[in-house]
Amino acid sequence: KAGVTQTPRYLIKTRGQQVTLSCSPISGHRSVSWYQQTPGQGLQFLFEYFSETQRNKGNFPGRFSGRQFSNSRSEMNVSTLELGDSALYLCASSLDGNTEAFFGQGTRLTVV
């Protein structure tokens, strides 16, 4: 059974640009969550999607958005990138959001 797949693994963007990250959950999992990991702030919850609906959102500016497709795949988008958005972005999937989450390998975003 394939695990959670995140693409791309690495990304370098310039300030002001926008970026889209993708996450394919484990087959059968309908909940997808996104986390940002930085040395200063640690691991922080961004948002969670279930059946194409955002159910919960963390304390991030509106520049951070996401969506989920009918096949449960999810994308997150960051617009008007800032240097502080440089981070490891982790995606996690679970069956229904009420059980343990399994993580992908992350996307390392560097903003220059």
Add this chain to the structure above:
Amino acid sequence: AQTVTQSQPEMSVQEAETVTLSCTYDTSENNYYLFWYKQPPSRQMILVIRQEAYKQQNATENRFSVNFQKAAKSFSLKISDSQLGDTAMYFCAFMKIFGGATNKLIFGTGTLLAVQP
């Protein structure tokens, strides 16, 4: 709001020995999960063990076991017979359970464990 505290930023243990990582949390909720995740240098977050708050019995997974003290809001991880592959950052995490749960994990700051040969 829930908080998770890991007071040991770094720890070291000799191969084959036992080590215990500490975690405390603060919540007014009664139904929740607690997890330990490990993050090796590859950065992949790997689930180590899970504990449901309503279960009194401590969870075990092979060489990994927890000491869950609900009243004290304490959730420590014991690693027995430590192996070099256990070298990683270990995160304690809390997740509230409620109808329409959203899988929102609250993480501690992590403990970097180094297993020495």
